[in-house]
Amino acid sequence: MCASVKYGSRGPALIPRMKTKHRIYYITLFSVVLLGLIATGMFQFWPHSIESSAEWSLDRRSVHDAPLVRIPMSSPIPERGDLSCRMHTCFDVYRCGYNPKNKIKVYIYPLQRFVDEVGVPISSTGLSREYNDLLSAISDSDFYTDDVSRACLFIPSIDVLNQNSLRIRETAQALAMLPRWDKGMNHLLFNMLPGGPPDYNTALDVPRDRALLAGGGFSTWTYRQGYDVSIPVYSPLSAEVDLPERQPGPRRYFILSSQTAIHREYRVELERLKEENGEALLLLDKCSNLSQGLASVRKRCYKGQVYDYPQILQESSFCVVLRGARLGQATLSDVLQAGCVPVIMADSYILPFSEVLDWKRASVVIPEEKLPEMYTILKSIPHRQVEEMQRQARWFWEAYFSSMKAIGMTTLQIINDRIYPYAARTYEEWNNPPVVKWTSVNSPLFLPLIPPRSPGFTAVVLTYDRIESLFRVITEISKVPSLAKLLVVWNNQNKSPPEGYKCSMISEGLTSFFFLSRSECINKFASVFGTMPLKVVEHRADPVLYKDDFPEKLKSFPNIGSL
C-alpha cells in the first residue's frame, strides 16, 4: 500500500508542464500525496505500536509466549567437550578484536522454548529464576551487546544450571541448533549442578563441542585450566536471609557441621571427633520431627534441639564443607556469608574462581582422609589468622558469591582478563578487601635498590625572589660531585627570573599564599587522602661517625651539622 502511494505521488511530479486550468487536479493530487504521507506516518507508528505491544507483552509478561522450537529427532548432536581445549586452540580471539576499553562484548540469544518432536520440553524447569537473574544482570552490564555480529562471547538462553532437570540429548541438539553455534566456538554455558546418579560426573554431561563451561563442582580431572571457569554453587539463602556482618573474633563453637547430606562414614567420623572434643564441636543434622516443607530447609537439629539455619553458622569459627554427591556445595556460600571460615574437604575439587582468588586467605583445605585430624589441624592456626580469614571469607561472599549477578560478572571478568591479559585485574584487586586497599601502603618502587653514585641526583631549588640566597645555594650545591642536574623553580608570577639564568621550568598557579598556609595544606591533603599518610618517627639518619670524637679529616661527610 505504501509503495502504491509512492508511485502515485511520483506520477504528478514527473509531469513536466500542465495547463493552468487543471489547478483542481493539482490540488487533488497534492492532497493525495499528503494523505499518503499521513497514512504512511500512521502506518509507521500507530499499527506498529499495536503490533509491538503484542510483542511487548510477550517480552514482559511471560516466558510461555517465547517462540516454540521443535527439535527434529535426527538433529545433529554436538561432540562431547574436548578435554584438550585451551583459549588458543578452541577460542576465536579474532571475534573480540582490539578495543581501547579492553572489554569483551557478550551477546545473549533470545529466549526460545525447545521441545522435541512430540512436544515435550527439553527441560523440566524451563528458565529458572537464577538463570533469568544472571542473564538480565549480564544484559544490564557493560559487557552486553545486542549486535550479534560484534559479539565475542555468546550466551545461550537455554538454562543448564541444573543437570537434573535436563534431557541431555535434546539439550545438546538444541544447543547445536543455535544460529551462531559453529562448533560451540566462543559460547559460554553456566552450570552449577553437574552430573547425575549414580556416578555424578564433575562436569556437565551435555555434549557441547568447544563451548566454554562455567561450572560449579569441577574436579582436577574435568577442569580445563585456563579455559573453563570454576564458579560457586549459588545458595538461594543468599537472597532470602540477611545476615549482618559480625566482627571477627572467637565464637561460641569452634567447629560446626551443618550439612544434612553427609555420607554416613564421614558422619561417624565427625561424631567420633565430637566425642573427643565435646562442646567445641556442634554437629547438626536435619530435623526429623519437623514436617517436610520449605521451612525445614531453614532449620537444623542436634539431639532434639532446633537451630535456625543459616544464623547458627555465625556462632562458629570454622564450618565444615564436606563433599556430597557433588564436589560443589551451596553450603560454602552460606558459610562464607556468615563469616565462618570454611573447612573444605573435597579431594580434587577446583575451588570457585580459583584462577583469581587466593583461597588460602579465606579457607582451610584438608584432604578427606585427614578428617580425623581436623581438630588438631585447626587448633594450630594462629588466632590472628583466623580473624583475618573470617574477614576475608565474608568479603569473598559479598564480592563474588552474594548474587547471580556477582557470579556472572566475575565469570565474565575472568574471561575478559584472559583475552586482554595486559589489562587484567591484579591479585590485589581480586583479593584485598576494600579496607585493606585503602589503608595499605604499596610503594610503587618496591624493589630494594641501592643505586650507584654514577647517575647522580637532580637538585630542585624552589625560589621566590631572594636572588642572593638562591645564588648562594646554587654555588654551594654545584660543588657536590654527584650532582647531575640543577632545576630552579621560579615561583614568582610578578617578577621574571634574573637575566643570565636559563630557567628550566616556570611554575604557574603557585602564589605566595602557598607559603602562608602550609598548615592548612596539611589538613587539606589529609582530607584528600582520606587518612594521614605522614608517619611520625623519632629517629634521624646521620652519617656514621656523626659528631663523634674522631679526626674530622677521616670522616666521609665531615661538614654535616657544622653550619
Added chain:
Amino acid sequence: MQAKKRYLILFSAGVCLILLFYLQGPASRRTPNRGDDPHPHWPHFSDPLRAFIPWDQTETEDYNVRVSPRHKRDDNSGAYKCRMDSCFDFSLCRRNGFKVYVYPQQKGEKISESYQNILSSIESSRFYTSDPGQACLFVLNLDTLDRDQLSPQYVHNLKTKIQNLNLWNNGRNHLIFNLYSGTWPDYTEDLGFDIGQAMLAKASISTENFRPNFDISIPLFSKDHPRTGGERGYLKYNTIPPFRKYVLVFKGKRYLTGIGSDTRNALYHIHNAEDVVLLTTCKHGKDWQKHKDARCDKDNAEYDRYDYKEMLHNSTFCLVPRGRRLGSFRFLEALQAACVPVMLSNGWELPFSEIIDWHTAAVIGDERLLLQIPSTVRSIHQDRILSLRQQTQFLWEAYFSSVEKIVLTTLEIIQDRVLQHNARSTLMWNRLPGGLFTLPQFSSYLGDFPFFYPVLSVKPQQKFTAVIHAVTPLVSQSQPIFKLLVAVAKSQYCAQIIVLWNCDKPLPAKHRWPATSVPVIVIEGESKVMSSRFLPYDNIKTDAVLSLDEDTVLSTTEVDFAFTVWQSFPERIVGYPARSHFWDSNKERWGYTSKWTNDYSMVLTGAAFYHRYYNYLYTQYLPGSLKSMVDQLSNCEDILMNFLVSAVTKMPPIKITQKKQYKETMMGQVQNLTNFLFHSQTSRASRWADPDHFAQRQMCMNKFASWFGTMPLVHSQMRLDPVLFKDQVSILRKKYRDIERL
C-alpha cells in the same frame, strides 16, 4: 502567478516524497532485523520462575549410600593422567618429612654438566638424604635433560636402565628433569621412555601435556647457568619515566619451514627499524641456503647491524616468541636484563606457573594477534611498566638466577603440595623476599612474618623479648649481666627476658637473679653451643627479639630508642656495634674489619633487635655444615646471621648511635691498628681475647660467601640518631637525652 503556484505544488509534492522515503527508510531497515533480535535487552519476566534447585532437592539427595567415599576417591587412579592424589604416595613424606634421595652415580654413566649441577644442588640442600628408606622423593642418576635423539648428550637405552632401578616402582614419587624433548621435524614432548607415574620438571611444556599440580614447568637454562649465587639483575636504579630507547626488540633465528616457523616468519610485519626492532636470521643449520626465501638476504644484513646486548639493555619490552620448542633462552635473558618479556608462545605453560603470577612481570601476547602487539605494548601505562620491570628483577633473583634456585624452587613447590593446608600462599611466592626465604612451617599467618606488614596494613607488636646469652658463671653482684638485666627490664617495651644459660656451671638458684618487673625465664642450653642463641624458642611470643651478650653495656634509653627504630624497619637487624667487610684483592678473598670506619655492613648480634622469624630461618634454612662450623668455633654466629638477613632483604643492617663511654673503649682501637689487640683491650668475654678469633672470622666470611654463592652483605653509611641528637638546643627538649650524656 500560475507558474509560481505550480512550482509551489510541485515543490510540496517533492518534499512529501522525500518525507515518505525518510519515514519509510528506517522502517524497512528495521523490519528484517526484528525477527532476529526482538529485544535489545533481556526482557523482564513477571511470571513466577522456579528456582534451579527445587527446595526438596537441596540437601536431601540420598546419593549412593552404598559406595564408600574412599572408594570414590580412588576412582581415577587407573587413568592415564596423573594427579598428586592418584600418583603420589604421601605416606612416605609423613614419616620423615620432605626428604629427597638421589640415586648414587654409577661409573661409566656420562652425565652432562647441567644435570651434575642439578644433582649437586639437591645434595647440598637441606632436603637431601642419603638413605632411600627416609626419602619421599627420588631423583634419577641418569641424565634425562636432553632427550633429542640428534643431540650428542642423548643417553641411549634409558628405558632398560630405568626399569632396572630397584626403587623405580613405576615412577611413583620420582621426579624427572628435562630440558629438551623430541627432535626435528615435529619436536614432540615425548621423552622416549615410559615415565610411569613420575613427576616431570620440564622446560617448554605445553598446557595440553601439563598435568596441573603434578608436573612442574621449569625455565630453559643454558649449560653456562651458574650453579649457585648467580648474577644479580641488571636494573640498578629506577628511571622515571621508565621508557628506554627501544619499545620492543628481538634478535634470533628464523625457521624457514616446519613447526614453530610461522610466528618468527611473520615478525617483519611489525619491525619498523626505529623503536620496534625485530631481527631474524636464516643463517643456521647446515643447509639453510636450500630453504632460503626472498627475504633472507635482506634480513641477514639487517640482523648483523644490531648488537643483541645493546638492544637487550636499552629496550622496555623484549619479545619472547616460541622457537622450535615453546620455551626459549630469550625468556631468562630478558628477565635478567629487566626487559619486560612479551610472551608469544601459545600454549606454553610458563615456568613455575603454579606459584608465579606472571601477569605482574610479563606481557602475555597471543601468536594469532601478532599485529596488535605494538599497539598493545604502547598502551601499557608507565606506572605499570615500572612495576613490571621491578618484578622481573625480583623473580629473576628469587627463582631463576642459578641452577640451585631453579632446583630448590621445584622442590619447594612439591613440598608445598605435601604440606597441603600449610603451604605458602600466592602472596608469599610473589612478594619480596620470595618463597625460598618464606618458610610456611613457621606460621600460616602472613602477619607473623616481617615482610608483609604494609601489605596487610598491620603493625608489629609493641613489645620485645630480650635474650641474654650467658656463658660465665655468676660470681658477684657487680657482673655486667646484672646491670644489663636491670636496664633492659626497665624498658617500657620489654615483655620478658630470657637468659640462655650456656655456661658449663650448673644453673644458679632463682634468688640470685635480680628482682625485675618483667618475667625472667632461664633456659638451660641443651648442647651449650653457639647456634642455640638463635633457636626459635616457644617462649618468644613477641615479634621483636633483642639479642644480647652477657657483657653488653646498654642503658634503658638506648634500648627504648633502638626498639622504636626497629618498629620502622622490622625486616632488618637494628643494633649498636657495627663491622664491615671488604674485598682483599691481594689475597683474592673477603676481608673482615672492625676498624672504626665510615661505613659498615654488619651489626653485631651482641646488642641488636631483629624479628623472631630470623631465629626460625637461621635454624631451619641454613645447612647443617655452616651451623656446625659456627658451633665448633664458638664464633661467627653473628656474621652468619648478618649474611642471612642481608641475603633475604638485600639491604644493610641499621646502626644506632651509642652512648659515649661504650665507644671510648672502642676508640683506642683507631690508634692501635692491630685488630685483635682491640678485642683483648676491651674487657669482653674470653672468646674475644683469643688471638685466633679474628682470623676465624675472616675464614668464616669466605666460607659463608661461598655457600651463598655471592656476597650478600651490603654497605651502609647511615646511622640513626634521635632527632635533635647533639643539636644545640636545651637538653630538656630531647626525648632520648641519656644517649648524649657521658
